[in-house]
Amino acid sequence: xxxxxxxxxxxxxxxxxxxxxxxxxxxxxxxxxxxxxxxxxxxxxxxxxxxxxxxxxxxxxxxxxxxxxxxxxxxxxxxxxxxxxxxxxxxxxxxxxxxxxxxxxxxxxxxxxxxxxxxxxxxxxxxxxxxxxxxxxxxxxxxxxxxxxxxxxxxxxxxxxxxxxxxxxxxxxxxxxxxxxxxxxxxxxxxxxxxxxxxxxxxxxxxxxxxxxxxxxxxxxxxxxxxxxxxxxxxxxxxxxxxxxxxxxxxxxxxxxxxxxxxxxxxxxxxxxxxxxxxxxxxxxxxxxxxxxxxxxxxxxxxxxxxxxxxxxxxxxxxxxxxxxxxxxxxxxxxxxxxxxxx
Amino acid sequence: xxxxxxxxxxxxxxxxxxxxxxxxxxxxxxxxxxxxxxxxxxxxxxxxxxxxxxxxxxxxxxxxxxxxxxxxxxxxxxxxxxxxxxxxxxxxxxxxxxxxxxxxxxxxxxxxxxxxxxxxxxxxxxxxxxxxxxxxxxxxxxxxxxxxxxxxxxxxxxxxxxxxxxxxxxxxxxxxxxxxxxxxxxxxxxxxxxxxxxxxxxxxxxxxxxxxxxxxxxxxxxxxxxxxxxxxxxxxxxxxxxxxxxxxxxxxxxxxxxxxxxxxxxxxxxxxxxxxxxxxxxxxxxxxxxxxxxxxxxxxxxxxxxxxxxxxxxxxxxxxxxxxxxxxxxxxxxxxxxxxxxxxxxxxxxx
Ligand SMILES: Nc1ncnc2c1ncn2[C@@H]1O[C@H](COP(=O)(O)OP(=O)(O)OP(=O)(O)O)[C@@H](O)[C@H]1O
Ligand SMILES: [Mg+2]
Ligand SMILES: [Zn+2]
Numbered sequence: 001x002x003x004x005x006x007x008x009x010x011x012x013x014x015x016x017x018x019x020x021x022x023x024x025x026x027x028x029x030x031x032x033x034x035x036x037x038x039x040x041x042x043x044x045x046x047x048x049x050x051x052x053x054x055x056x057x058x059x060x061x062x063x064x065x066x067x068x069x070x071x072x073x074x075x076x077x078x079x080x081x082x083x084x085x086x087x088x089x090x091x092x093x094x095x096x097x098x099x100x101x102x103x104x105x106x107x108x109x110x111x112x113x114x115x116x117x118x119x120x121x122x123x124x125x126x127x128x129x130x131x132x133x134x135x136x137x138x139x140x141x142x143x144x145x146x147x148x149x150x151x152x153x154x155x156x157x158x159x160x161x162x163x164x165x166x167x168x169x170x171x172x173x174x175x176x177x178x179x180x181x182x183x184x185x186x187x188x189x190x191x192x193x194x195x196x197x198x199x200x201x202x203x204x205x206x207x208x209x210x211x212x213x214x215x216x217x218x219x220x221x222x223x224x225x226x227x228x229x230x231x232x233x234x235x236x237x238x239x240x241x242x243x244x245x246x247x248x249x250x251x252x253x254x255x256x257x258x259x260x261x262x263x264x265x266x267x268x269x270x271x272x273x274x275x276x277x278x279x280x281x282x283x284x285x286x287x288x289x290x291x292x293x294x295x296x297x298x299x300x301x302x303x304x305x306x307x308x309x310x311x312x313x314x315x316x317x318x319x320x321x322x323x324x325x326x327x328x329x330x331x332x333x334x335x336x337x338x339x340x341x342x343x
Numbered sequence: 344x345x346x347x348x349x350x351x352x353x354x355x356x357x358x359x360x361x362x363x364x365x366x367x368x369x370x371x372x373x374x375x376x377x378x379x380x381x382x383x384x385x386x387x388x389x390x391x392x393x394x395x396x397x398x399x400x401x402x403x404x405x406x407x408x409x410x411x412x413x414x415x416x417x418x419x420x421x422x423x424x425x426x427x428x429x430x431x432x433x434x435x436x437x438x439x440x441x442x443x444x445x446x447x448x449x450x451x452x453x454x455x456x457x458x459x460x461x462x463x464x465x466x467x468x469x470x471x472x473x474x475x476x477x478x479x480x481x482x483x484x485x486x487x488x489x490x491x492x493x494x495x496x497x498x499x500x501x502x503x504x505x506x507x508x509x510x511x512x513x514x515x516x517x518x519x520x521x522x523x524x525x526x527x528x529x530x531x532x533x534x535x536x537x538x539x540x541x542x543x544x545x546x547x548x549x550x551x552x553x554x555x556x557x558x559x560x561x562x563x564x565x566x567x568x569x570x571x572x573x574x575x576x577x578x579x580x581x582x583x584x585x586x587x588x589x590x591x592x593x594x595x596x597x598x599x600x601x602x603x604x605x606x607x608x609x610x611x612x613x614x615x616x617x618x619x620x621x622x623x624x625x626x627x628x629x630x631x632x633x634x635x636x637x638x639x640x641x642x643x644x645x646x647x648x649x650x651x652x653x654x655x656x657x658x659x660x661x662x663x664x665x666x667x668x669x670x671x672x673x674x675x676x677x678x679x680x681x682x683x684x685x686x687x688x689x690x691x692x693x694x
Contacts, residue, residue, distance in 0.1 A: 039665055042493055046663050062664045124365055139362050145354075154350055174350060176357020239620070329358065332347045337359045341366065 007335075008107040010135075011150075011326020012093060013114045013143065014127075016070050016165030017189065018289065019089055022323040024331065027097040030319050031055070035085035036064025053092040070165070087130045094134055110338050111135040112326035114143040116166050116184050128343065137342040141329060143322050144170035145177055147287045150325025151315065156279035158268060160261065160300075161322070162290035164189040167261055171268050171280065180271065183264050187257040189290040192218060196246075196253035204244050207235040217250070224254045225295040254293050262303035269307070281310030287321045467683045469512045471537040473637060474499035475544035475576070475647075478522025483547035485653040491545045492520065494662050498543050498650065501672035509680070525577065529640035539606065539683075540645035541675065542637050544576065545662070546652040554655050556618065557628035558611040559647045560603035561638035569633045576647070577636045602644035604630060605685070610648055610678030617674040622661060648675070 009024040020030040031054035038044040043063035052060060069085035099107060111134075115127065124140050131138045141149075144159035148170060153159065157172040169183040197214050200207060213235070221231040231247045265284070272280050281304055286297060297312040304310035315321045347355065474495040476482035482491025499515060506513045514535055516528045532540045548555055559569075607630040615627045638645045650671050651658045661667045 040493075040497060042489055042497065042663050043665070045488055062666055128365070139358060140365065141358050141361075145358070149351070149354065152351075154354060174353070176354050176361065329355065332351060332355055333359060337355075340359065340363050 006107040007338075008099060008109050009327060009330035010094065010097065010109065010111045011114070011146065011323040011328070011330055012090070012111055013146070013320075013322030013326065014070055014086070014089070015163050015322075016068065017163065018319070019070075019093060020320050020323040021093040021097060022320055022327040023097040023099075024327065025097060025099075028320055028323070029093065029096040031089070031092060031096075032058055033070055033089055034058050034061075034066060034068055035088045036061060036066040038063060039065050051088055053088050083126060083130055086127070087134065090131060090134050108137070109135040110137045110139075110330050110333070112139045112141060112146065112330040112333075114146040114322045114326050115140055116143055116168050132343050135343065137338040139329065139333065139338075139341050141326065142168065142170060142177065142182060144168045144182070144287070145172075146323075146325035146329065147285070147315065147321045148172045148325070150321060150328050151285065153283065153285055156276050157283040157285060158265065158280050159285045159287060160265065160291070161288040162188050162257070162261070162286065163288040164290070167257070167264075167288075167290070169264055169268055171272060173272070173276070181268075183268060185260050185264055187260045188288070189215075189218075192222070192253050192257060192290070195256045196249060199249040199253060200246065203249060204235075204246075206237050207242070207244055208237065209235060217246070218253070219289075219292075221250055222254050222292070223251060223294040224258060224299045225251075227251060228294065255299075257290070258299055258303075262300065265300070266303065266307070278308065278310075281307060284310060284312040285315060286312055287315045287318055289318055291315070291318055467511070467538040469514065469535065469537045470506065470539045470541060470679065471514055471516060471532040471535065471641075471643075472499045472502055472506075473516040473528055473532075473540065473542040475542060477517050478520055480522055483545060483653040485659040486656060487659055489653060489659050489662065491547075491653060494545050494651075494653075494668070495543045496520065498668050498672050498675075501669055502541075502543070502675050505672055505676045506679070509676070511679075511683075525636045526640065528637055532641045532643065532645075537641075537643050539679065540637070540641045540643055541606075541610075541679065542635070542645070542647040543675075544647060544649050546572070546649035547575075547654045548652045549654060551654045553626060554622070554624050554652055554658050555626045555628045555649070556611070556615055556651070557649050558607040558614070558630045559633045559635060559638065559649075560607040560630060561600060561632065561634065561645060569631060572649075573633045573635050577634075603638070603646055606644050606679070606682045607646040607648075609682040609685075610646060610675060613678040613681065614648070614650065614671065614674040617670055617677070618667075621667065621670070622658075624657070 011022045013020045015033055017033055018030055019033045020028070022028045034054060034057040036052045036057035037050065038047050044050075047060060047063060052064060057064060057066060065081075067082055067085040069082035069089070094109070094111075099109065111131065113127065113131070115124065127140060128138055143163075144161045147161055148154060148157060148159045154172050155174040159168075159170045159172065161168040161170075165186070165188055167185040167188045169185075170177050171181040173181065193211055193214050196218060197209065197211055200209050200214065213233075217231070217233050227247050227250075230245055231250045232243050232245050234241050234243055236242070269277060269280060284300060284304075286300065290296075291314045297314055300312040301310060304312075317324070474492070476490075476492040476495060478492070480492065482495070484490045496517070496519075500518070503513045503515060514531075514537065516531050517523050528542075546555060546557075611627075611630050615625065619625050619627075633647075635647045638647055651662055653659055653662075
């Protein structure tokens, strides 16, 4: 008599720049975490929709009140519009997995949602309410914890999830992580973008760059340490395509996150019981889009050299590592657990 | 549920408990209690500098204002902020306030405040912005359904917002989608004793490929195309025939004409200059004389600008972009300013 209705599990990674979903029917999707509403009558007429989500919103950004509602992975305080935007993202993600929610015996939807490691309580409450009407039961977990669970890195591991808005750290010591085991830094992909934009404006003020171009370049040519080859970009100058060598700027911008990230890593390591420190040092897992920076794991390992060395690896699938972990959690939780977490 | 390994089960129980606490509103030492690690606070020296800056800025502003008065009031208020608008404004909706970059909250005077309008002996103080058409009169309509009245109102609202940051007083013939006859618009400007009248329109021109930009001031015209346009724009007249004749006669004796021409020139130049970078196909038709009713009846320097044309779908595409409309509004501000600064004996253009 456990379930009259079919149950359906999803893991969702709500990210600043991208959000992904992994579902128990095998569907996996990722979208850009953008939501936009037409700015005015003119835009409404052209767009012919009341709201756009993901890529479509980004592409039409000039006509939209465009929101990236999860800056730092949290619903922004007091911003009704951002709450609505989060709801639109969640709705949209769930619509992508092909669940027929209209039918009478609709499946009960159980969702595990990954949020930054140190989400404030009221923001988590808001997230729960944003899911009302979208899911039946909700469990919120810290993003790096979801990653760890999915990888079964449950003991003696340090997860560093470097996304767009935040870098989230979590030490796994065989127990559910406490406050002490986790850290969140505001230094991540977005701060690299800002840094690179600043350097471009300083060094090449004539080049017409936008944050979107910057991000694209970074995702193509990011590196720390020695450059493998020069980074040359083509930018319009007074309407004329012009080449710029931005190797130095790219390296400098990417490296800007290393000091805070390494410092936090070392700090967390120092808190691990001395006898396990070496195990953890050798099990550092880099996740999140920004972990794709070329040379990042080497740079992290270099920072461990003084402590006697260590090993850092980048997860195989940074896009879905979080949502897959969330799905694993959703499946493993019992029905009575889910009952307690119903909306 | 599948068999879950004991080591996982322990973690899972922890996650569930944390969430149960969340639902019940209990604070636990689990997830989510720590503040985001911020960058370190500014060092004491830096902090002192900030405080000193804050102390000095209002005072220094007064001093600067005093030293520069009377000539540069315009430049204080206008040149500086408006330059930055261009960088700032990305997708500001028409009615929204311009976002001023977030500065130190306790340093309110870091940006010059709007000076009291009464302080400045401006010859040009009050400006009427006239958004063409409205309500039951949509004006021109593009193939894709964009109507002139929507665009003109949007640009007018943007213009008002931008001019709100200058010492000018701005009044509008319409702020919403109302039907207002041309004689009412004229009467509105005259009874309010406005100093300038700026009427915003969007053209409809043939052949469809052309993309003219033109600004009109009052005067007779023998150009049949202009006369046709004038008769189109004059449809919502509201004037009786005898009144119409009387106002028409004024065209020839009006001394406002030179002023209006100068205003038209400034506006046309700024518009063309700033739009052609994004819209290289734009055709600079210059300033023209035409007997538009709103130009004839008004008693102050007055112009009518056709900022774009709805007959060309590429223009329509541009017009649907708020950035483009903002650019138009900004250029109008610049045109008005440069006219006003000449008029007021203050020529600080390019500073
Ligand atoms: N190859 C790459 N090199 C460097 N950065 C990259 C690369 N690919 C993606 N990124 C960056 O990764 C970030 C997105 O990563 P991810 O999807 O993990 O973030 P998120 O989950 O949306 O953010 P957060 O977890 O902070 O909320 C963006 O800043 C993106 O520019
Ligand atoms: Mg993330
Ligand atoms: Zn018109």
